[in-house]
Amino acid sequence: MLKNDLASHILVVGLLVFNELYFNIIMLKIDYTKCCWKDGKCQQCSCQSGQCVGCVEACAVGALKRRTKVEVDLKKCIGCGACVLACKHGAIELI
Secondary structure, three states, X not given: OOOOOHHHHHHHHHHHHHHHHHHOOOXXXXXXXXXXXXXXXXXXXXXXXXXXXXXXXXXXXXXXXXXXXXXXXXXXXXXXXXXXXXXXXXXXXXX
């Protein structure tokens, strides 16, 4: 996506500062029944070699990690919604 674009870096920094100063309450919900990453590998996508490309790669701040399931670090999440847009299965929601 726009990870290397100056505008996206400015947006990320702005969201970090805004969230820290004013809200610090971001909630990200993952519906694991829809999520394609289960038991440490992609189960639903037609990904090459079981390597999923989606929500984790879309996150500019590294708040999502693939382990046995996709996990979110809410302390890192800035609420930008990039993961929501990147998820092909509609498994992620900002609430």
